[in-house]
Amino acid sequence: MDQKTEALYQFLVDHAANFTEDWLKRQKIKTGSDYSADAPSDVMKKVKEQNSNYVRLVAKSLLQTEDEMKGTISAWTSQTAADRIKSKTELTEVAWNSGVFRRVYWEYIQKFVKQTDLAITLDDVFTWEKKLNYTLDYVFETFIIVFMDILMGRLASQASLIKELSAPVITLTKEIGLLPLIGEIDTTRAKNLMESTLTQSIEARINTLILDLSGVVMVDTMVAHQIFKLMDALKLLGVQTIVTGIRPEVAQTSVQLGIDFANIKTEGNLQSVIKKMIQR
Structure with a gap:
């Protein structure tokens, strides 16, 4: 050294x-x-x-x-x-x-x-x-x-x-879940929404998912397409989807864009759909 x-x-x-x-x-x-x-x-x-x-x-x-x-x-x-x-x-x-x-x-x-x-x-x-x-x-x-x-x-x-947190499936009962969507849905969020919702629905073992859109201020063709894809995927898993809370301005925009919700089960608001399910 x-x-x-x-x-x-x-x-x-x-x-x-x-x-x-x-x-x-x-x-x-x-x-x-x-x-x-x-x-x-x-x-x-x-x-x-x-x-x-x-x-x-x-x-x-x-x-x-x-x-x-x-x-x-x-x-x-x-x-x-x-x-x-x-x-x-x-x-x-x-x-x-x-x-x-x-x-x-x-x-x-x-x-x-x-x-x-x-x-x-x-x-x-x-x-x-x-x-x-x-x-x-x-x-x-x-x-x-x-x-x-x-x-x-x-x-x-x-x-x-x-x-x-941006796509939390909330379990209302053993069979019913709620997915409240809030804010703008872009391409990235839509993809994450699909993956997260499917995973959470399987884990929760629900057979009905209420998709609440009351917090979504705008729906374009891309968003509608992703929502339809999500519902189709959930259907394959045996999960029925009910869409609720479509705002008047969103409904008007959807009509102008030619987005067809005719084959989708919808309710006016979350309270009404929950009330109907309780009555059942």
């Missing part, structure tokens, strides 16, 4: 806590941020621990092979990225702090060069530069990958939840 590299490693490890304090002095005040200079004490304590550990991990890369470094860094970035997502830290803020960390790191290397009795050459400095900057770049790269993977995973989960 190179004596000078070993000495630099030990210097950085020994000064990790001081490094973190110098790094923190450059933080701005930003409400709600883990990096904020006025962050709560428990948050600040955790950030200090993470940053000091980060200093040591980067220093350790001086003594590691590339594969060893990547294994060590990947484990650290996975946990840290999850923490930053949890605290709603923006990626732009992470990027800014990555730059601050790098500048402070090289300032400490400069301190080491000035303080050591070892004969540090320009070649030594450039060797360290190559290894340390590669490590720091890898940290940022893997952090972004993990950060975005977690973020996109959450967005996908939220999108799935929104999709389900």
